[in-house]
Amino acid sequence: MKRSTLRRRHLAVISTAAVLTLSACSADDPDDAADTSDDTRPASSDTSTPAAEPASPRVAVSYEGGVLVLDGRTMEVVEDLDSEEFTRLNPAGDGRHVMVTVADGFRLLDTGAGAEGGEAVMTDTVIEAELPGHVVTHAGKTVLYADGTSDTTIIETDDLASADVTESAETVPGTEAHHGVSIVLEDGTFVTTVGDEEARSGAVATDASGAVVAESDECPGIHGEGTAADEVVVFGCEDGALLFADGEFRKLAAPDEPYGRMGNAYVSETSPLVVGDYKDDQDAEGYLLQSVTVIDTVTGELDVVDLPEGVEYTFRDVARGPGDLAYVLATDGSIHVLDPETRQITDAFPVIDAWEGPAEWQDPHPAIKVLGDTAWVTEPATRTVHAVDLTDGTVLGSATLDVEPNEIAVAG
Numbered sequence: 225m226k227r228s229t230l231r232r233r234h235l236a237v238i239s240t241a242a243v244l245t246l247s248a249c250s251a252d253d254p255d256d257a258a259d260t261s262d263d264t265r266p267a268s269s270d271t272s273t274p275a276a277e278p279a280s281p282r283v284a285v286s287y288e289g290g291v292l293v294l295d296g297r298t299m300e301v302v303e304d305l306d307s308e309e310f311t312r313l314n315p316a317g318d319g320r321h322v323m324v325t326v327a328d329g330f331r332l333l334d335t336g337a338g339a340e341g342g343e344a345v346m347t348d349t350v351i352e353a354e355l356p357g358h359v360v361t362h363a364g365k366t367v368l369y370a371d372g373t374s375d376t377t378i379i380e381t382d383d384l385a386s387a388d389v390t391e392s393a394e395t396v397p398g399t400e401a402h403h404g405v406s407i408v409l410e411d412g413t414f415v416t417t418v419g420d421e422e423a424r425s426g427a428v429a430t431d432a433s434g435a436v437v438a439e440s441d442e443c444p445g446i447h448g449e450g451t452a453a454d455e456v457v458v459f460g461c462e463d464g465a466l467l468f469a470d471g472e473f474r475k476l477a478a479p480d481e482p483y484g485r486m487g488n489a490y491v492s493e494t495s496p497l498v499v500g501d502y503k504d505d506q507d508a509e510g511y512l513l514q515s516v517t518v519i520d521t522v523t524g525e526l527d528v529v530d531l532p533e534g535v536e537y538t539f540r541d542v543a544r545g546p547g548d549l550a551y552v553l554a555t556d557g558s559i560h561v562l563d564p565e566t567r568q569i570t571d572a573f574p575v576i577d578a579w580e581g582p583a584e585w586q587d588p589h590p591a592i593k594v595l596g597d598t599a600w601v602t603e604p605a606t607r608t609v610h611a612v613d614l615t616d617g618t619v620l621g622s623a624t625l626d627v628e629p630n631e632i633a634v635a636g
Contacts, residue, residue, distance in 0.1 A: 281636025282335035287627035293344035299623040303344035313633035317361030358405040374398025376406040440473035450489030460486035495548040497564035512581035540591035573617030
């Protein structure tokens with residue numbers, strides 16, 4: 225068994241000048257923010273037809289009893305769709321659909337993204353699952369996990385728009401029900417968590433024929449999943465992390481013993497560096513966290529990085545974005561830019577008012593999702609959603625809603 229190099233770092237904010245400058249740069253009008261004046265363009269005799277502007281992404285926002293779909297560029301509400309009291313939202317992997325968790329499974333929401341003027345529709349397609357849980361998209365597959373049975377449903381992502389998507393889906397029966405997750409790799413390797421109603425212990429990998437390739441029981445409380453560069457799969461454990469690569473599992477131990485929990489992996493498939501949320505006090509109340517992990521999947525180093533004082537977040541508040549950087553939406557209302565290579569905060573963009581952590585994890589509280597260079601941030605206290613340019617922190621536009629936003633997913 226290989227173990228990691230263990231390090232813990234303490235951070236101070238590297239630069240605050242940008243925070244003071246950008247507070248005056250927010251655009252109240254999305255049209256003004258997106259304006260590119262012709263007087264900055266060189267004269268040209270080219271009379272060819274200009275390339276069509278890409279269709280706007282769509283932003284799905286859940287609220288109590290429904291889901292709003294917004295145009296990601298204009299921030300206008302495209303559709304208001306009925307749903308259940310509390311639903312979770314996950315991109316389905318094709319840039320258009322979103323998986324909405326409902327009582328009997330995963331309902332397919334067509335956001336209309338990618339089609340000019342595309343209609344947003346809550347379809348009748350439901351992939352049945354007892355206690356629907358994690359959704360993973362990778363290698364052309366959309367993988368759905370049912371916590372109530374530990375069954376995994378595998379869908380060809382390209383088939384999501386097909387009328388018979390439920391008929392073409394493959395189900396891999398589970399063994400014992402638990403809150404788990406599965407992924408299918410490029411070569412057909414199937415990796416899934418192991419556990420039961422009482423505890424979760426690790427993961428197992430099988431090849432395309434179903435034969436066991438590798439297994440590990442060294443990941444107590446295994447949770448979450450992410451895939452970094454070179455298809456290294458990362459899971460969080462209550463005492464570190466578990467990697468799967470080249471047919472083998474590798475345990476990375478946390479520097480805090482016996483409890484140093486990483487629960488979610490925030491990854492970029494073009495970077496070997498993984499950022500994870502981190503908790504070192506098992507008895508701590510609430511859901512706010514003050515540290516992150518940074519894992520180098522090549523060297524096996526696992527660092528714990530302590531964020532500056534007053535910078536706290538929940539599992540909804542970390543995303544990867546431009547330059548493979550990590551973006552942390554903190555309780556001070558700013559998006560803090562973390563460089564995983566240096567383990568340093570390099571910038572901070574003020575976006576929303578300061579906020580407090582939720583009493584329950586399901587309660588509405590600020591969240592961030594990223595597509596390309598743009599982040600969409602929810603602010604439940606003011607019933608708003610903001611679009612932010614992550615290259616400079618400019619607020620491109622905001623939508624004031626009639627409902628309190630909760631979860632968010634972006635398609636495009």
